[in-house]
Amino acid sequence: MFLHQKELQFEAKPDKPNPLIAKYLQELIGGQYGEMSVAMQYLFQGWSCRGEEKYKDMLMDIATEEIGHVEMLATMVARLLEGAPVEDQEAAMKKDPTIGAIISGMNPQHAIVAGLGPRPADSVGNPWSGAYIIASGNLLADFRANLNAESQGRLQVARIYEMIDDRGVKDLLSVLLARDSYHQNLWAQAVKELEEKEGTILVPSTFPRNEERLDIAYDFYNFSEGDQSKEGSWAKGKALDGEGEYQWLSTPKVEGKAPKLDPVTPKMYGTPPEK
Amino acid sequence: MFLHQKELQFEAKPDKPNPLIAKYLQELIGGQYGEMSVAMQYLFQGWSCRGEEKYKDMLMDIATEEIGHVEMLATMVARLLEGAPVEDQEAAMKKDPTIGAIISGMNPQHAIVAGLGPRPADSVGNPWSGAYIIASGNLLADFRANLNAESQGRLQVARIYEMIDDRGVKDLLSVLLARDSYHQNLWAQAVKELEEKEGTILVPSTFPRNEERLDIAYDFYNFSEGDQSKEGSWAKGKALDGEGEYQWLSTPKVEGKAPKLDPVTPKMYGTPPEK
Amino acid sequence: MFLHQKELQFEAKPDKPNPLIAKYLQELIGGQYGEMSVAMQYLFQGWSCRGEEKYKDMLMDIATEEIGHVEMLATMVARLLEGAPVEDQEAAMKKDPTIGAIISGMNPQHAIVAGLGPRPADSVGNPWSGAYIIASGNLLADFRANLNAESQGRLQVARIYEMIDDRGVKDLLSVLLARDSYHQNLWAQAVKELEEKEGTILVPSTFPRNEERLDIAYDFYNFSEGDQSKEGSWAKGKALDGEGEYQWLSTPKVEGKAPKLDPVTPKMYGTPPEK
């Protein structure tokens, strides 16, 4: 059960309206790694959690914080759209080339569909999708997904930070950068904790390793000409999982044969066989 | 530039046809974390690589291997569909309840659209989407995405392994399990290498930290009642990034005010103001 | 800003596991008119609200309630999936035709992707989409969207209620039916209030009517042969907007000409003109 408090956790006021920045911030609301994604991802992970209570509680803490992040960004976008050049645009464009650029660069759905409000979509207008998120029931796997999400997220915030000049927006981005820093620390920490507890870095840790092809489980195959890949730490030495030894093969192992499929019933009307 | 060799790297032959297993394997072909996803993700990361040659070469090696994985699974699906009960289904269903279950459980597009061949889609029929993948230009961020992808991927393979009885399919899954083991080792190793090189676990490592709100960059906010989240290693002690000290706050910090949006031009025809 | 309370608002326990019911309930979680849709729709409407405070507050109240509904359904789905026949399915199918039907009817992603947890998707597996929702900045328009959403929602709950036998699930559905009843009352009431305040049923109420083609604003055109449409209350009498008089025309008015497009630059390489 959730409760809503009217205050934003942090302030969300731009120095002045700017519909291009509003378009950029949509990536942080409804993009693949935006706040809708992390909120929903953590919620579904929490709701699926069959493990220890401290992980479930922590997931719900962060998930709930992230819904508030969507709120701050949605508010910021609404304010950035105030005063956008939406009326008699042709006349306005002729007067001033900068206004022309703003009109042509603005997301038209911000005006036509949302009446100068935020959209559940990314910076090019793709609607947010449930396909962005994962909740697998395996926390080590999912915490890696979360660490990735917060890494991509902070990266995108940092980029927008450099693209814009508005101090008010930058102040909110500073907050998001800090929270994404903490969340990277947090997920990396929780990953470390679980790896230690499960005794391996491999997900899933409990699958019996003798049922996988262990003889090929430490091979690097050189599928792309050139052997620079040999220089990496993944190419030789003790594997991180503590069990095997990496080896770099200049030519990929081949065991299979060229596949030849059998014909199926002619009632599927595939290409008829040669007579 | 790519070249194709006729042999499959590993064999892909089921003991006998089984359209339900064919449906499951689609998740590994065209699902969010299937082989199309990892192949495309590594390709775009390689093609975007502006950094050291060994990473680019390594990305192209693995990417190229993964296209071959799609091929093995596609071949397996084609063979699992041979002999599927596609003709005069009503009559067939009446004769045998197991056939009835197979008919009703089979993916109808395997017959109608693909004529008993594989589909670029997942186990419930969603077409594969470019929205599944990421190539950000920041390798540390992207290698975390890759570690996640291989973790989710191996988890899904392990689950299907337990769901089925077919030895031939299991043999291919053993191969995939092993390769996903290696690729988890590899990405974890590469992540470690980059973290050490960049001197921090935070992505992006070069963003000036004094431009983020450092005062809130180590706080855990207790947004969900109950304080079990306090028990985690993320709640106190030195942060993994080596700079701050985690702290757990029983009540979230609040700095913002309740937002009140200004009206916009009446020409957007929002709700008219109270008179 | 949001807070999370551990208790579910209402209980979410099935009598016994049942993966087919789990599949059905996904429609109520991630379908076009599921709880994710109403939660997100009301949130974005609230965040875009530039009008009176009571509407904004009310939107946030209901939105926050709905996030809790997603939580209850997600929990129910997780419990319905416990004990699903996921192992050695071929052997299990042979033993019992009912198990066979369950295996073939189950959503395979519930096992493979979510490890027996809920998905942010509908009953056939389409991921939830931001394209399902609307927040236009015009409350009368949006409250009509909401009334529709709660109507479709209650209808779907009622249908599932009849399809299943599980008392525990039915108890939760009884709750949802009641809340959807209230929310239908609420949105219908709010629509009535706004229509009275704005003095018309037309959205948007403030567009100057002399700039629309008033001469055709009350015409019913008989585009489909047969004249039963003439019997409706929309075909004659005073219009609901209080301004015009409905009229039924047996033949649609035609003012336009057959369109003939001009050629464009040959550099677009359309079909070359006849010589």
Added chain:
Amino acid sequence: MFLHQKELQFEAKPDKPNPLIAKYLQELIGGQYGEMSVAMQYLFQGWSCRGEEKYKDMLMDIATEEIGHVEMLATMVARLLEGAPVEDQEAAMKKDPTIGAIISGMNPQHAIVAGLGPRPADSVGNPWSGAYIIASGNLLADFRANLNAESQGRLQVARIYEMIDDRGVKDLLSVLLARDSYHQNLWAQAVKELEEKEGTILVPSTFPRNEERLDIAYDFYNFSEGDQSKEGSWAKGKALDGEGEYQWLSTPKVEGKAPKLDPVTPKMYGTPPEK
């Protein structure tokens, strides 16, 4: 069965080409509430209609009219694209900043994919989706969907009307505004007729109310701090359905317990339990 008449019902000629307006009009063709949506929605409702003939006939009348609306808008877009600055754009941009703004603002698919013709997509390029529409088999529910669609539709037309200066386009928009007015009247009227006939405003009207939790069917729960929501007409007095009495509760009722999920088979390879 359908027939096509060459004349457009109303004229569709812009004063002069303008690719930015062409981009805007795409929202009215292939957006969530564009003419493709209403045409398809009414067609599927008509085709699913198991009720009285007058509703089916009426649905087919309006649906057929709406296909003609798509035609008028598609024609208008084609004409707005004539003469668009598609050749040697770099040179053209340098000559004139207004042309620069047009080039950068234009939808590139209008040139590259459609050769200066209309697209089955919205103003930011999302392809039209069957997920936009509903046909539930319950006319009262669906007529509410229709009333919403015509409300959002007229709102969007009104906004574009203000954004542009072209008289020819505005003339067509005046027609659409008028037809959307009529269709709002029509659906509101049909809703009223059905509510009176079914004797309640609740959808579905025939579900036995004693099987829902009537004790919570009139409660407003204050989930968002602040009590402005108490001021609405939905908070006290006789409910619109004529049966209950609204009540406003300052604190949400809580009946459930904090959910704790049972473990599932270890073969799903979720997080292993603590030892």
Added chain:
Amino acid sequence: MFLHQKELQFEAKPDKPNPLIAKYLQELIGGQYGEMSVAMQYLFQGWSCRGEEKYKDMLMDIATEEIGHVEMLATMVARLLEGAPVEDQEAAMKKDPTIGAIISGMNPQHAIVAGLGPRPADSVGNPWSGAYIIASGNLLADFRANLNAESQGRLQVARIYEMIDDRGVKDLLSVLLARDSYHQNLWAQAVKELEEKEGTILVPSTFPRNEERLDIAYDFYNFSEGDQSKEGSWAKGKALDGEGEYQWLSTPKVEGKAPKLDPVTPKMYGTPPEK
């Protein structure tokens, strides 16, 4: 402008209800190559037609016929769903394994969302998408798209024809098979006519060939080991376009260099360069 006639062009009555067949027929309504696709594709091609009137008229003739095909199939699906086992399913499943298979095989949205009516979606539930269709403004290109669509369409109808036993449904499929035959003839004929008129088989015919790399315009590159591809009619002899001579190269020509991308501004926060 369109008109609707109540009669179906051909009868659409199944022998008896069957929800599995209803699920199959959805592919023909809302699949990639279903009737919604051809209807919409021909409409947009007609509306974009800047060429000779006979092509535009023909496109509108066929497009309008296809809307009627959607109607026949939608009606058939509605009838196939009558009497589906939607109530108290658990009890029903226990009684009869065939009913069990039907329940688990049925598309749940047919009941829950559509109340036993058709859906604008394919046989696995993907909503129809505007991304399925093309209207490029070049008729030769588009008629090839149409020939493909009618080929895939007739193939899918033929497959379903063999899968089912219902005579009534088969009668409608016989009609569709015949119409798809005609439409294949028609598009192939129109393609031939345009190729003769334009004097080449190459689309677009008017692009100056000296601006393409003519020296590589007739080469087959052997990218996949094995030289069976050499046996095809595409490997030697006069090219179909009447200009060049095919040649088969055992090794692909290579002109390019290994790409090495330049670094970009550090403000994009990509991977930092090696020191």
Added chain:
Amino acid sequence: MFLHQKELQFEAKPDKPNPLIAKYLQELIGGQYGEMSVAMQYLFQGWSCRGEEKYKDMLMDIATEEIGHVEMLATMVARLLEGAPVEDQEAAMKKDPTIGAIISGMNPQHAIVAGLGPRPADSVGNPWSGAYIIASGNLLADFRANLNAESQGRLQVARIYEMIDDRGVKDLLSVLLARDSYHQNLWAQAVKELEEKEGTILVPSTFPRNEERLDIAYDFYNFSEGDQSKEGSWAKGKALDGEGEYQWLSTPKVEGKAPKLDPVTPKMYGTPPEK
């Protein structure tokens, strides 16, 4: 199994960076008819091939070539994005209107998400979709799909060729134009070969024609007023399939009746019947 060679097959270097051209080229990477589509389409056709080896080999040859085309375009896009005006945009816009136009026209995801790299998406940002491609198991059908894809593809390349001024990009487009020419020749040739072999132009060729409604298999129905469609070669004379005789009917044949659906169980809660 695939191998990667570092060299690009052809060079991919623009004269100078240009983010607008980068946006256009995305259509050729991830659009409906871009290189990802043809690569994936030919791969799945090859993997599904149950027919003669020469077709399978040829499909794999071309598919593998096309993956290399994606690589060349991805490299070109990365280079076109170097030096894009991504920093302090507001200041930059004020200085120079051309830069303003570039900023507002640029795809924001090129900077925010990809850090100045390519995206698996089209020119307006829609992610590439598995729904774009087909592999039906019937080669004649699929080769027609391929001929269409190469026709649309070459058309789009030709259009972009005219839109831009950059010689380096044009050089790569010249290559693509030539390869698309060859591939059109190739698919047309293969289609011809198969048509001759199968003895008909109809797909599928083996469906017994007496099970289709032959009496209506050569009729053109005049569904759109005006009889210009009568002038086409499809309207009279021997049909291309060599069996029937085309005929043009001024009025469509009508055999069906107006459909009247039966009521379904009241438990689906459709509109209740009139009393």
